[in-house]
Amino acid sequence: MAKKKAKAVTTPATQALDALGVSYSLHEYTHDPRNTDFGRECAEQLGVDEARVFKTLVVQADGEFAVVVIPVSNKAVFKKVAAALGAKKADLAASADAERRSGYVLGGVSPFGHRQPMRIVVDESANDWPTVFVSGGRRGLDLEIAPDALLKAAGAVSASLTS
Template sequence: MARKKSAQGTPATAALTAAGVPFVQHPYVHDPSAASYGAEAAEALGIDPSRVFKTLMVDVEGRIAVGIVPVSGSLDLKAIAAALGAKKAAMADPAAAQRRTGYVLGGISPLGQRQPSPTVLDSSALALDTVLVSGGRRGLDIELAPADLVRLTNAIAAPISSLAAAKSGP
């Protein structure tokens, strides 16, 4: 059964509204030929890619989890596995990700997912006043405080992006 949009918009914006969390919607015109949804959002909105985060679904030893990393980097699969107490991780099957979240690829938000999953936010987000994540559809990002994102998704923060892992390494 498909999740209906609420009067507030997408399930992500509805979850933020219900929780009383302040957020700003940043709509933009989605280009279906864009190679990267996250990079497209950063460019279309004129926002530094280190502040725009992509939501990636991963399979961590048979269970689905969420990794949230800046679009300026990439997800370090070993780092997210370690953050979740596992040995390895792989990108989740796209169809499974869409079924689990209720969102389409390129519009998967870490908020308002059909079935919540263990979530890891790249620790670089904690140094920022606000971050942008998908608002639950292609062409919509939402800006909120990283602390609110952590609280609403029950996320843990860890260095899981290729950029963060390189900075924290020896």
């Protein structure tokens, strides 16, 4: 899939992927500032199955910050998240910590280009699709990327993270 460059959109996520030479497509849509269900909004705006759009969550596992990437149609099972990270317990990080660690605002947290390095785990269901959609680093911008490219570029591992 070729990079679509209708507009010169640059975020830390796109910069990281470009530096690695990773192929992706950019998809912009109009974000409604009243909408806080960012992933579902993306799926609806782009006309894509919710199971193919992935949200990026910052978690704390035994005091360590990490990132999990799961379909917007599912909820994280934190026992599975903890197990995937080799931790006893995992919980969603506080919003301020998520934004500070990632460098992104909520609803725009990407699996790529974080301000501070964090381990990343992607739900294994990403492998069910030829490409998946993840945040491009701001609200209203998603990246379409092959699951193997997502894992490699993010330095991520794959695990079952949802029910």
